[in-house]
Amino acid sequence: MAITNHERVGKALDLLKEGLYPFVERELQAQYGKYWITTVTAHWSHDLVWPEDADAPHLDIALILRVMWDQWNDVFRKTLGHADRSCLRLRELRAEDTSNMACSARSTTSSRSSSSL
DSSP states (O other): OOOOHHHHHHHHHHHHHHHHHHHHHHHHHHHHOTTHHHHHTTTOSSOOOOOTTOSSOOOOHHHHHHHHHHTTTTTGGGTSOHHHHHHTTHHHHHHHHHHHHHHHHHHHHHHHHHHTO
16 A cells, blocks of 8 residues: 555654654753753743653654754754754744645635625
């Protein structure tokens, strides 16, 4: 059975998370120490999900990219270049995609409403 594009993208994001998390953790731990997660997420409006008996919260790829974006000047700029920062735009695509889907749904609903008049 053929793999769908959704499955391909999901797998790519899982691999990105798997490869990126150790680097992010190492760099942030070097900057902020053992409790880096508390420091970098202190200003976030939502609490993180901490699995029972875990040393760190569950961070999906969107949260990892957000941490990198938020900590760019203080941490990641020292080891990564401008081109690498451009890759962090991935975090914006999810919001844009969700926004575009909402706009499409509204325009579809609007055109159906006006065609029934």
